[in-house]
Amino acid sequence: MDEIMAGVTQRGQGQAVSAAPEGGHQGAPTRDRGAAWFLRIVRKPRWTALLASAASLVAGVGLWQWLTESHVHLILDFSNIPTPVAVFEAFRVVVVTNAFWRDIYWSMYRIIVAFGLATVVGVSAGIAMGYSAILRLVIAPYVEMLRPIPAIAWVPMAILVWPTTEESIISITFLGAVFPIVLNTWEGVRRVPRELVKAARSLGANRLNVLFHVVVPYAIPSITVGMALGMGGAWFALLAGEMISGRFGIGYFTWESYQLIQYGNIIVGMLTIGFLSSVSTGSIYYLKRKLVPWAE
Amino acid sequence: MRNIGNIDVRGLTLGFRNFGRTNAVVEDFSFKFDGGSFTSIIGSSGCGKSTLLNAIGGHYKPLAGQILLDGCEIKEPTASLGIVFQQHTLFPWKTVMENVRFGPMQRGVSKVRANAVAAKYIEMVGLAGYGDYYPKMLSGGMQHRAEIARALANAPAVLLMDEPFGALDAQMRASLQSSLLDIWKETHVTIIFVTHDVEEAMYLSERIVVMSRDRGRICEVFALDEPFPRNKDKLFASEGGRDLKEKCIGCLAS
Ligand SMILES: Nc1ncnc2c1ncn2[C@@H]1O[C@H](COP(=O)(O)OP(=O)(O)OP(=O)(O)O)[C@@H](O)[C@H]1O
Ligand SMILES: [Mg+2]
Numbered sequence: 001m002d003e004i005m006a007g008v009t010q011r012g013q014g015q016a017v018s019a020a021p022e023g024g025h026q027g028a029p030t031r032d033r034g035a036a037w038f039l040r041i042v043r044k045p046r047w048t049a050l051l052a053s054a055a056s057l058v059a060g061v062g063l064w065q066w067l068t069e070s071h072v073h074l075i076l077d078f079s080n081i082p083t084p085v086a087v088f089e090a091f092r093v094v095v096v097t098n099a100f101w102r103d104i105y106w107s108m109y110r111i112i113v114a115f116g117l118a119t120v121v122g123v124s125a126g127i128a129m130g131y132s133a134i135l136r137l138v139i140a141p142y143v144e145m146l147r148p149i150p151a152i153a154w155v156p157m158a159i160l161v162w163p164t165t166e167e168s169i170i171s172i173t174f175l176g177a178v179f180p181i182v183l184n185t186w187e188g189v190r191r192v193p194r195e196l197v198k199a200a201r202s203l204g205a206n207r208l209n210v211l212f213h214v215v216v217p218y219a220i221p222s223i224t225v226g227m228a229l230g231m232g233g234a235w236f237a238l239l240a241g242e243m244i245s246g247r248f249g250i251g252y253f254t255w256e257s258y259q260l261i262q263y264g265n266i267i268v269g270m271l272t273i274g275f276l277s278s279v280s281t282g283s284i285y286y287l288k289r290k291l292v293p294w295a296e
Numbered sequence: 297m298r299n300i301g302n303i304d305v306r307g308l309t310l311g312f313r314n315f316g317r318t319n320a321v322v323e324d325f326s327f328k329f330d331g332g333s334f335t336s337i338i339g340s341s342g343c344g345k346s347t348l349l350n351a352i353g354g355h356y357k358p359l360a361g362q363i364l365l366d367g368c369e370i371k372e373p374t375a376s377l378g379i380v381f382q383q384h385t386l387f388p389w390k391t392v393m394e395n396v397r398f399g400p401m402q403r404g405v406s407k408v409r410a411n412a413v414a415a416k417y418i419e420m421v422g423l424a425g426y427g428d429y430y431p432k433m434l435s436g437g438m439q440h441r442a443e444i445a446r447a448l449a450n451a452p453a454v455l456l457m458d459e460p461f462g463a464l465d466a467q468m469r470a471s472l473q474s475s476l477l478d479i480w481k482e483t484h485v486t487i488i489f490v491t492h493d494v495e496e497a498m499y500l501s502e503r504i505v506v507m508s509r510d511r512g513r514i515c516e517v518f519a520l521d522e523p524f525p526r527n528k529d530k531l532f533a534s535e536g537g538r539d540l541k542e543k544c545i546g547c548l549a550s
Binding site: 201 | 350353354355372373374375377378379381383385387388389390398399402403430431432446447450
């Protein structure tokens with residue numbers, strides 16, 4: 001039974017942005033059990049686990065096919081929703097067009113720029129707040145005041161302030177990502193054990209070296225959690241920005257499909273968004289495992 | 297008496313702020329640790345040994361009095377005041393080797409030299425072959441030994457050790473005790489050694505300071521003239537040894 005659980009959480013990990021930071025290691029105990037005979041026993045339930053998930057997915061798609069084919073209208077209206085087969089047809093058509101890939105390119109470009117900026121700004125601000133009492137007093141009020149404002153609420157302001165929509169979308173995406181990064185970095189820095197700082201000082205490290213050899217390494221796991229959360233926030237904000245004011249981008253693609261009554265493309269767009277967002281969050285967890293081999 | 301590594305504690309009062317009140321843990325403590333001497337501090341749990349050691353290491357600000365290192369007041373931690381803490385303080389993100397060479401590298405020693413120094417002390421504490429391990433991959437006692445190596449590799453003028461061998465088995469303890477004595481003889485470092493173990497204090501030190509539970513007052517100071525290297529069996533079997541041990545234990549109990 002617990003094998004099934006492990007299998008499922010592992011696969012779901014990409015989307016579960018707010019999942020526990022240690023989510024990436026849930027599969028580990030299975031591997032550690034070592035002995036070959038034992039693995040053979042373990043592998044069987046793993047196939048069952050795969051099968052169960054696959055069956056569930058097939059059933060879901062089947063239900064979708066049935067609901068849409070028979071135009072069910074019971075509170076929810078399925079009459080305008082394309083069937084899975086139609087969605088697949090739409091995907092086959094759209095995947096070879098330049099426009100589709102151009103939209104993906106633009107979204108990824110915006111994510112990378114905005115998220116990169118948010119990481120640099122967020123980590124610096126978080127470290128500054130955690131390490132210097134004065135800087136905390138200067139920065140904290142802004143963080144506390146601006147953090148509760150959802151990134152979408154910035155859309156009108158952003159359009160007014162920035163010369164082009166491109167910049168306003170990037171700034172909104174930035175705002176969606178930066179706060180979790182600041183807060184988690186700050187939290188990590190604040191929790192640095194005094195004993196480790198004392199040990200470093202007694203070994204002759206000055207304040208700056210304590211920062212780089214003790215404080216920052218200690219905070220890295222926490223920072224990566226903030227980055228994973230920030231990545232989720234970035235996609236959320238990006239989509240809002242693209243749908244409201246964008247030209248190009250996968251959010252724009254999805255919204256435009258609605259307006260052009262290409263309903264199959266709406267779902268293609270949604271699935272693409274889910275895929276891209278989970279790949280980018282997954283890459284943060286991958287980065288974490290590479291960066292902190294010492295933590296487990 | 298040597299001209300470096302002299303610790304002079306004068307009228308030292310230490311305390312913590314708890315819930316807004318300041319309670320003194322150590323009050324009006326005065327003692328001179330001569331350069332190159334080996335002094336053990338024993339005392340019952342909670343009497344303020346760690347607090348005193350941390351203060352000498354420059355980590356706590358005295359409420360009153362002062363601590364001098366070779367005539368200069370200790371205001372902050374420095375590399376000359378090496379500490380082996382009671383708690384585990386290896387850096388989890390550094391391997392054993394990186395931990396041990398941290399001190400020398402902070403002083404600007406080249407990586408090659410620092411590696412050589414670190415390797416020497418890692419081998420001395422019996423961790424040869426574990427240089428690439430992260431602390432979490434070591435047992436508690438092994439971590440403690442790595443910490444001892446880290447403090448020694450920095451070649452401090454004063455070595456403050458807070459129950460460094462407490463977590464070790466008898467054999468490892470004996471081996472590290474003799475290594476410590478070798479290092480002491482070789483480098484003339486001033487050692488202040490906190491322990492719970494009266495026999496350990498007797499075997500290692502020139503003087504034993506017994507702290508009382510009553511605000512860390514010095515209960516008694518015993519001097520041991522027995523020359524090094526000492527023989528444990530002879531030491532504890534001798535008239536004077538048995539006598540001293542009894543006195544120490546009596547002091548602790550009071
Ligand atoms: N960080 C702290 N904050 C408040 N009180 C403290 C702190 N550290 C120690 N104390 C208090 O100071 C007293 C002495 O503690 P200390 O750690 O120096 O004892 P110790 O002699 O080293 O004991 P042990 O042999 O158990 O290690 C204790 O009563 C403890 O409650
Ligand atoms: Mg203690």
